[in-house]
Amino acid sequence: MTQSEFVPGGTVTTPKGFSAGATYAGIKKPGENVLDLGIIYSQEPCDVAGVFTTNKIKSAAVVVNQQNLAKKGKVSAIIVNSGCANSSTGEQGIADAIETAELVANALGTEPEEVLVASTGVIGVPLPMDAIRKGIHRVLLTADGGHDFARSIMTTDTVPKEVAVTEKHSGITFTIGGVAKGSGMVHPNLATMLAFLTTDAAVAPDFLESALRKSVDISFNMISVDGDTSPSDTVLLLANGTVQNQPIGGKSPFATVFQEALDKVCIYLAKAIARDGEGATKLIEITVRNALTVDEARRAARTIASSNLVKAAIYGRDPNWGRVTAALGRSNIEVVEPKLEVIMAGIPVLKNGRPLSFDRQTAVKALGGKEVPILVDLHLGTAEATAWGCDLTEQYVKINAEYTT
Amino acid sequence: MTQSEFVPGGTVTTPKGFSAGATYAGIKKPGENVLDLGIIYSQEPCDVAGVFTTNKIKSAAVVVNQQNLAKKGKVSAIIVNSGCANSSTGEQGIADAIETAELVANALGTEPEEVLVASTGVIGVPLPMDAIRKGIHRVLLTADGGHDFARSIMTTDTVPKEVAVTEKHSGITFTIGGVAKGSGMVHPNLATMLAFLTTDAAVAPDFLESALRKSVDISFNMISVDGDTSPSDTVLLLANGTVQNQPIGGKSPFATVFQEALDKVCIYLAKAIARDGEGATKLIEITVRNALTVDEARRAARTIASSNLVKAAIYGRDPNWGRVTAALGRSNIEVVEPKLEVIMAGIPVLKNGRPLSFDRQTAVKALGGKEVPILVDLHLGTAEATAWGCDLTEQYVKINAEYTT
Numbered sequence: 171m172t173q174s175e176f177v178p179g180g181t182v183t184t185p186k187g188f189s190a191g192a193t194y195a196g197i198k199k200p201g202e203n204v205l206d207l208g209i210i211y212s213q214e215p216c217d218v219a220g221v222f223t224t225n226k227i228k229s230a231a232v233v234v235n236q237q238n239l240a241k242k243g244k245v246s247a248i249i250v251n252s253g254c255a256n257s258s259t260g261e262q263g264i265a266d267a268i269e270t271a272e273l274v275a276n277a278l279g280t281e282p283e284e285v286l287v288a289s290t291g292v293i294g295v296p297l298p299m300d301a302i303r304k305g306i307h308r309v310l311l312t313a314d315g316g317h318d319f320a321r322s323i324m325t326t327d328t329v330p331k332e333v334a335v336t337e338k339h340s341g342i343t344f345t346i347g348g349v350a351k352g353s354g355m356v357h358p359n360l361a362t363m364l365a366f367l368t369t370d371a372a373v374a375p376d377f378l379e380s381a382l383r384k385s386v387d388i389s390f391n392m393i394s395v396d397g398d399t400s401p402s403d404t405v406l407l408l409a410n411g412t413v414q415n416q417p418i419g420g421k422s423p424f425a426t427v428f429q430e431a432l433d434k435v436c437i438y439l440a441k442a443i444a445r446d447g448e449g450a451t452k453l454i455e456i457t458v459r460n461a462l463t464v465d466e467a468r469r470a471a472r473t474i475a476s477s478n479l480v481k482a483a484i485y486g487r488d489p490n491w492g493r494v495t496a497a498l499g500r501s502n503i504e505v506v507e508p509k510l511e512v513i514m515a516g517i518p519v520l521k522n523g524r525p526l527s528f529d530r531q532t533a534v535k536a537l538g539g540k541e542v543p544i545l546v547d548l549h550l551g552t553a554e555a556t557a558w559g560c561d562l563t564e565q566y567v568k569i570n571a572e573y574t575t
Numbered sequence: 576m577t578q579s580e581f582v583p584g585g586t587v588t589t590p591k592g593f594s595a596g597a598t599y600a601g602i603k604k605p606g607e608n609v610l611d612l613g614i615i616y617s618q619e620p621c622d623v624a625g626v627f628t629t630n631k632i633k634s635a636a637v638v639v640n641q642q643n644l645a646k647k648g649k650v651s652a653i654i655v656n657s658g659c660a661n662s663s664t665g666e667q668g669i670a671d672a673i674e675t676a677e678l679v680a681n682a683l684g685t686e687p688e689e690v691l692v693a694s695t696g697v698i699g700v701p702l703p704m705d706a707i708r709k710g711i712h713r714v715l716l717t718a719d720g721g722h723d724f725a726r727s728i729m730t731t732d733t734v735p736k737e738v739a740v741t742e743k744h745s746g747i748t749f750t751i752g753g754v755a756k757g758s759g760m761v762h763p764n765l766a767t768m769l770a771f772l773t774t775d776a777a778v779a780p781d782f783l784e785s786a787l788r789k790s791v792d793i794s795f796n797m798i799s800v801d802g803d804t805s806p807s808d809t810v811l812l813l814a815n816g817t818v819q820n821q822p823i824g825g826k827s828p829f830a831t832v833f834q835e836a837l838d839k840v841c842i843y844l845a846k847a848i849a850r851d852g853e854g855a856t857k858l859i860e861i862t863v864r865n866a867l868t869v870d871e872a873r874r875a876a877r878t879i880a881s882s883n884l885v886k887a888a889i890y891g892r893d894p895n896w897g898r899v900t901a902a903l904g905r906s907n908i909e910v911v912e913p914k915l916e917v918i919m920a921g922i923p924v925l926k927n928g929r930p931l932s933f934d935r936q937t938a939v940k941a942l943g944g945k946e947v948p949i950l951v952d953l954h955l956g957t958a959e960a961t962a963w964g965c966d967l968t969e970q971y972v973k974i975n976a977e978y979t980t
Contacts, residue, residue, distance in 0.1 A: 184640065194964030199861065205580075205906060224905070224907070225901060225905045226900065226903075226904040226905075226907065226908070226909075227900050227903070227904035227912055228904075237648065242733075244945065256927065257897075258897065258900065258928065258930060260928065260929055261911070285712065292897075293897035293900075294896075294897060294929075294930035296928075307628075340581060374868035376752040378926075400901060401901060401904060445928035450829045451669065478883070478971075478975070479975060480972075482972050482974065482975035482976045485972065485976045486975070486976030488976065491699075492662075492663065492697075492698035495632050495663065495698075496630060496632060496698075496805060496806060498631075498632070499630035499631040499632035499633075499864075500630045500631070501631075502627070502629070502631065503631070504631075505631045507631075507632055507663070508665070520663075520699075523663065523665065524663065524665055524699075525663060525700075556693070562972055562976075563976075564972045565974060566883075566887075566969060566972070567887050567890065567967055567969045567971070567972060570883070570884060570887035570889065570891070570967075571887045571890045571893065571967075571968075572891055
């Protein structure tokens with residue numbers, strides 16, 4: 171019997187054995203309740219898995235973490251700063267990222283290889299190492315510190331994004347927690363997606379890696395705010411084994427349970443990021459059903475979710491299925507037009523490839539909700555995928571254009 | 576000696592032997608000087624080449640034209656309507672497109688196979704055949720009718736787009752003319768790109784086809800207003816041979832001259848479309864230089880030109896090179912960060928992968944022009960490509976969201 175539950179008020183420190191904390195180090199502009207430096211810590215060294223940006227331009231933190239993870243060692247801490255991305259900063263940037271890890275290792279009594287780093291904020295500006303050196307010693311690690319940590323990684327995010335899911339299954343209980351920051355744009359640069367996940371389960375490193383990739387593929391890789399990726403995008407998952415279960419491997423009876431819990435955490439955070447896209451007023455959920463392959467369903471769902479025309483139509487509560495089918499058509503997947511069915515916000519608008527008559531006012535009202543589901547049924551195969559995006563508003567343009575004028 | 580010149584006031588009827596005309600048939604909403612049905616005609620049947628949308632959802636006109644062109648016959652006329660796209664209209668749509676060609680053929684005394692059709696406007700609504708039947712007979716074909724024709728294909732385009740280039744070369748003189756409509760959004764549906772090109776040169780059909788594909792590749796395929804493609808996108812080129820030259824083939828001494836003139840016409844029209852993108856205030860020209868391959872240069876230039884973040888930054892006159900390099904990075908081409916150079920509106924902002932200091936006010940002023948060139952030099956190879964786009968403004972969102980609210 172499986173019981174999977176969201177933990178009320180859950181965060182990255184909800185799994186046993188993790189603590190976290192944050193401070194204002196002076197990297198961001200000062201302001202009320204501003205935090206810009208956070209640390210997650212586990213006394214028990216953790217197995218770790220990471221997924222990083224596919225952008226050819228990578229930030230110093232991504233380069234250093236990838237080298238570190240290649241050594242297959244354990245990890246005890248992650249330090250994250252907001253306000254400066256430490257990207258396009260050359261060799262100095264790499265040296266600064268390494269020094270940051272060393273400073274944390276000294277403070278916590280661990281090895282530098284046991285510390286991962288992440289940065290988000292302005293590109294092309296060196297990390298203010300003085301602020302970081304002083305700030306690290308002001309971070310107080312507590313068992314409830316996940317909430318402060320979640321706030322310390324925010325940029326133009328309007329709300330912190332935190333979650334935890336507990337699984338009770340055949341006598342073992344474990345928890346997966348996570349925090350993320352989204353599609354905030356930091357002057358003068360671009361959105362960075364960061365997510366930090368923790369679990370108190372013991373998980374075999376290979377399975378930890380493959381489970382994370384699978385979850386990221388159906389969650390963070392399926393959200394689109396504006397189609398841009400950042401040099402800093404990072405997802406890290408730490409497993410400290412505090413619940414002392416037999417490590418979960420790919421063939422373990424708990425593998426599916428763990429995967430499902432991790433999916434749940436990642437999808438929750440991914441939706442929170444899409445919902446909080448810059449200037450967004452709505453979450454759009456695109457499901458493409460009965461495609462020939464999962465890859466085709468994914469491609470179609472993502473293309474529709476990232477279409478400016480679809481996003482602007484949803485903002486305007488316009489049941490404009492023509493923009494949905496046009497985005498579908500250019501996603502270059504197999505489509506047989508006379509089989510096509512589209513349902514927008516519960517209103518059937520297209521069946522057998524032909525427009526259905528519907529009451530326009532009812533449709534406009536349905537599209538007025540905070541969450542707008544769009545279902546595209548290809549009626550060709552059995553594969554399905556879901557992508558999430560947000561609407562495109564004048565406010566998005568304002569946020570991203572107003573820096574210098 | 577080659578002499579290539581833009582013809583002042585040039586249009587699709589500037590090449591000898593072409594006439595055109597337009598009328599208001601009642602397909603669009605009525606208004607001052609509204610035209611919605613246009614015909615281009617050549618008494619001498621033409622060789623023809625066409626390039627059509629890659630969208631998997633194709634309009635009836637695209638389907639019918641593609642079948643027609645496969646027969647490799649000659650073409651005498653093109654009829655175009657705006658106000659209705661005749662797309663997602665099933666078998667009735669196909670029948671209506673064929674009937675439209677037949678009506679024109681009867682009126683002009685040619686065969687239906689000699690008539691091509693194009694439609695732009697609302698998706699999912701049948702062609703108003705009564706209006707078209709009556710309208711065809713009201714179209715007056717004149718040698719100066721290209722200007723009216725150019726207006727009749729407009730949707731939310733704010734200006735007609737017309738051009739002609741004359742080539743004088745070793746005793747022969749020929750002209751290529753063209754009109755296009757761009758990225759207007761037609762309630763309730765999406766942008767369609769149409770371009771109709773004419774030449775009085777005799778051109779061998781195979782070379783006509785390959786020359787058109789080459790020109791389209793470096794012009795219409797390199798513009799991006801919002802990344803969406805339409806089921807109706809069509810480029811047609813008619814060559815009526817009126818100047819009675821030896822037909823130009825791929826190995827003809829005039830092949831290069833013809834290609835260059837066609838490139839010039841297509842690039843002029845493509846830039847006109849990008850400049851007139853919905854809500855746009857600026858034309859952005861992205862040149863990617865010294866890439867390893869032309870394909871990589873093209874991919875990078877197009878990715879940068881279609882980045883919402885880059886487009887919003889240019890709107891805000893923000894010399895935000897971080898968004899340019901981030902878009903470059905995700906275009907998945909070979910980039911060596913320490914070699915990278917970026918010049919925005921003439922201001923060097925990045926060299927050897929590192930930020931340059933520049934006077935912010937000077938940069939903001941330079942970005943205030945109506946045309947903003949962005950040069951990205953990869954310093955890796957010798958390949959180059961240019962793409963065009965426009966800025967992203969609040970007005971774009973308004974235009975595309977306001978239909979129903």
